[in-house]
Amino acid sequence: xxxxxxxxxxxxxxDFYLTxxxxxxxxxxxxxxxxxxxxxxxxxxxxxRMERASINTIEDxxxxxxxxxxxxxxxxxxxxxxxxxxxxxxxxxxxxxxxYADEMKAxxxxxxxxxxxxxxxxxxxxxxxxxxxxxxxxxxxQHIQHMYLACVVAAKLxxxxxxxxxxxYRDAEQRIxxxxxEDEAWEKDAKKQDDEAxxxxxxxxxxxxxxxxxxxxxxxxxxxxxxxxxxxxxxSGEAMVKPLSEGNLEKFQ
Numbered sequence: 075x076x077x078x079x080x081x082x083x084x085x086x087x088x089d090f091y092l093t094x095x096x097x098x099x100x101x102x103x104x105x106x107x108x109x110x111x112x113x114x115x116x117x118x119x120x121x122x123r124m125e126r127a128s129i130n131t132i133e134d135x136x137x138x139x140x141x142x143x144x145x146x147x148x149x150x151x152x153x154x155x156x157x158x159x160x161x162x163x164x165x166x167x168x169x170x171x172x173x174y175a176d177e178m179k180a181x182x183x184x185x186x187x188x189x190x191x192x193x194x195x196x197x198x199x200x201x202x203x204x205x206x207x208x209x210x211x212x213x214x215x216q217h218i219q220h221m222y223l224a225c226v227v228a229a230k231l232x233x234x235x236x237x238x239x240x241x242x243y244r245d246a247e248q249r250i251x252x253x254x255x256e257d258e259a260w261e262k263d264a265k266k267q268d269d270e271a272x273x274x275x276x277x278x279x280x281x282x283x284x285x286x287x288x289x290x291x292x293x294x295x296x297x298x299x300x301x302x303x304x305x306x307x308x309x310s311g312e313a314m315v316k317p318l319s320e321g322n323l324e325k326f327q
Contacts, residue, residue: 090173096166098158101142101150106157113166120155120163127151 094110098119111119130148137149145153228236 084177087173087177090170096162098162099154101145101153101157103143105142113170116162116166120158123151123154127155 090112091114092112094112094115096111096113096116098109098111098116099106100109127148130152134146134149140149140153142150142153228239231239
C-alpha cells in the first residue's frame with residue numbers, strides 16, 4: 075500500500091488516485107444522489123460493496139421491488155454495482171490502464187537514454203585508455219630488452235616450432251637474395267651494353283641503324299672466331315674474336 079499509493083512517484087498517478095473525479099450514483103431511502111471520489115477511495119468502496127452484496131439470499135433476489143426506499147443493505151449494494159459498473163467503474167479502469175501504459179513508455183524512454191549515456195561514457199573511457207596505452211607503448215617500447223626477450227622466447231620454443239620458424243625465415247631470406255642477385259645481374263648487363271655502345275661510337279662506327287644497334291646489344295651472345303694466321307693478327311693488333319655486326323654477320327653465315 076505504501077509503495078503503490080502513499081509514495082507515488084509521478085504527479086499524474088497521484089492526482090488520479092487521490093483527486094475526486096470518479097462520478098458515482100449512491101442509492102438511499104430518499105433516492106439517488108451523486109458523489110465524486112478519487113480512484114483509490116472508489117476502488118475501496120467498490121470492493122466493499124461487492125462483498126456486502128454477496129449476503130443476499132435467493133428470496134431477496136426474487137423480490138421485484140427495487141425502489142431505493144424498499145431495499146435492504148444487500149440489495150442496495152447490488153443496485154449500486156449495477157448502476158455504476160458501466161457508468162463509472164469501466165471508464166476508470168480503462169483510464170488507469172492508459173496512465174500506466176504512458177508511465178511504462180516514459181520509463182522505457184528513460185532507460186534508453188540511460189543506456190545510451192552509459193554506452194557513450196564507456197566508449198569515451200575506452201578510447202582514452204587505448205590512447206594512453208598506445209602513447210605509453212610508443213614511449214617505452216624502445217627501452218624494452220626486445221633482443222634479449224626474442225632470444226629467450228626462441229630458446230624456450232619447442233623443437234618443431236623452432237625448426238618451422240627457421241625454415242620459414244631461411245626460405246624468405248633465400249628468395250630475397252635471389253631477387254637481389256637478379257636485379258644486380260640485370261644492372262650489370264645493362265651497364266655493359268651501354269659501355270659497348272659507347273665504345274662503338276668512339277671507334278667510328280658511324281650512325282648505327284636499328285639492326286646495328288641490335289647487333290651491338292647482342293655482342294655477348296654472338297661472337298665468332300675470324301680465321302687467319304694468329305701471328306699476323308697479333309702483329310696488326312687485330313682481335314682474335316670480333317663482335318658480330320650487320321656486315322660480318324652475313325660473312326659469317
